[in-house]
Amino acid sequence: xxxxxxxxxxxxxxxxxxxxxxxxxxxxxxxxxxxSLCYYNQRRFSDILADVSGISNKMLSKELxxxxxxxxxxxxxLSTQPITVQYELTEHGLTLQTIIQNLTEWGIxxxxxxxxx
Amino acid sequence: xxxxxxxxxxxxxxxxxxxxxxxxxxxxxxxxxxxSLCYYNQRRFSDILADVSGISNKMLSKELxxxxxxxxxxxxxLSTQPITVQYELTEHGLTLQTIIQNLTEWGIxxxxxxxxx
DNA sequence: CTGTATCCCATTCGATACTG
DNA sequence: CAGTATCGAATGGGATACAG
Numbered sequence: 001x002x003x004x005x006x007x008x009x010x011x012x013x014x015x016x017x018x019x020x021x022x023x024x025x026x027x028x029x030x031x032x033x034x035x036s037l038c039y040y041n042q043r044r045f046s047d048i049l050a051d052v053s054g055i056s057n058k059m060l061s062k063e064l065x066x067x068x069x070x071x072x073x074x075x076x077x078l079s080t081q082p083i084t085v086q087y088e089l090t091e092h093g094l095t096l097q098t099i100i101q102n103l104t105e106w107g108i109x110x111x112x113x114x115x116x117x
Numbered sequence: 118x119x120x121x122x123x124x125x126x127x128x129x130x131x132x133x134x135x136x137x138x139x140x141x142x143x144x145x146x147x148x149x150x151x152x153s154l155c156y157y158n159q160r161r162f163s164d165i166l167a168d169v170s171g172i173s174n175k176m177l178s179k180e181l182x183x184x185x186x187x188x189x190x191x192x193x194x195l196s197t198q199p200i201t202v203q204y205e206l207t208e209h210g211l212t213l214q215t216i217i218q219n220l221t222e223w224g225i226x227x228x229x230x231x232x233x234x
Numbered sequence: 235c236t237g238t239a240t241c242c243c244a245t246t247c248g249a250t251a252c253t254g
Numbered sequence: 255c256a257g258t259a260t261c262g263a264a265t266g267g268g269a270t271a272c273a274g
Contacts, residue, residue: 011156015168017224018152018217024227028143028266035135039128045236051132056268061237071230082235083274092230099223100135102216107134110141113188113209145246162256173248178257199255200254238273245266253258 024070025096029055029063031103034093037073038100042088072096141187142213146172146180148220151210154190155217159205189213 025031029052036051037043043051049060064087067073072093076086089096142148146169153168154160160168166177181204184190189210193203206213 014156014221015149015152015170017221017228019149019170019224020228021220021224022145022148026143026145026148028139031139031143032132032136035132039131051128053132053136057237058239058269059267062267077236080235085236092227095223095226099216099219102219103138104131104134106212106216107136107138109212110209111134111137166256171248174257175249175259176247179247194256197255202256236274239271241269241271243266243268245264247264248262250261251259254256 024072027063027066029059030067031100033060033063033067034072034089034096035100035104037087037089037093038097042086045085045087048087067093141189144180144183146176147184148217150177150180150184151189151206151213152217152221154204154206154210155214159203162202162204165204184210 025034032052032055033048036048040047040051045057045060045064048064049055049057052060064073064075068075071090074088074090074093076088078084078086142151149169149172150165153165157164157168162174162177162181165181166172166174169177181190181192185192188207191205191207191210193205195201195203
């Protein structure tokens with residue numbers, strides 16, 4: 001009595017998966033912040049602030065907090081004088097590396113396309 | 118008299134490339150819309166409205182317009198009665214396929230991780 | 235250095251209604 | 255069907271100042 005699986009069911013699953021990703025990654029700055037941590041491995045608050053051009057400390061603080069809650073980023077307080085804070089990708093966050101690399105390559109290709117024509 | 122290229126220069130380039138990508142792709146719905154067109158190939162306005170759960174017609178209209186301006190999406194008016202409009206990825210838009218697939222796979226893995234622990 | 239707090243304007247976005 | 259128009263609420267986000 002069961003219907004054969006339809007193509008659309010598969011597509012709906014895929015759409016939901018993409019949206020699950022975007023729930024965590026969307027936001028004007030998240031991908032850029034993750035890129036910074038991806039390329040530099042470990043990075044302090046003020047470093048990321050410099051890496052991500054245009055971001056304010058308020059937004060950086062907020063977005064880092066969300067990434068930490070979603071277990072993509074780990075925050076470590078170093079007891080230097082004055083205190084510094086180090087951010088890095090968790091193991092789970094590191095699984096985004098491929099996506100970041102793809103986005104980097106696509107960004108280069110897109111830039112070339114836009115300025116060539 | 119020229120300095121050797123430094124690691125940081127390379128990273129800065131990569132960061133800029135990612136940000137170039139995000140200039141075009143960021144926004145609450147863009148990736149989901151592209152996914153719909155990626156998985157279904159050709160899709161009408163009302164279909165995408167159904168695919169992307171939660172989006173309003175206003176936002177869909179606006180985001181599609183931006184994707185069209187950035188040459189990722191092609192819009193075709195079909196002279197049916199009543200008129201229907203078909204959207205599809207351009208050749209350039211199709212180069213996002215890899216990223217969409219990666220985001221799909223990551224979304225599935227992320228979902229499993231969140232609900233397992 | 236790493237944030238938080240506040241003020242305030244800009245933008246996003248949903249709901250609803252309406253048009254060709 | 256495929257949008258546009260308008261309103262109002264929520265969020266985004268910069269500037270500045272301040273705290274641990």
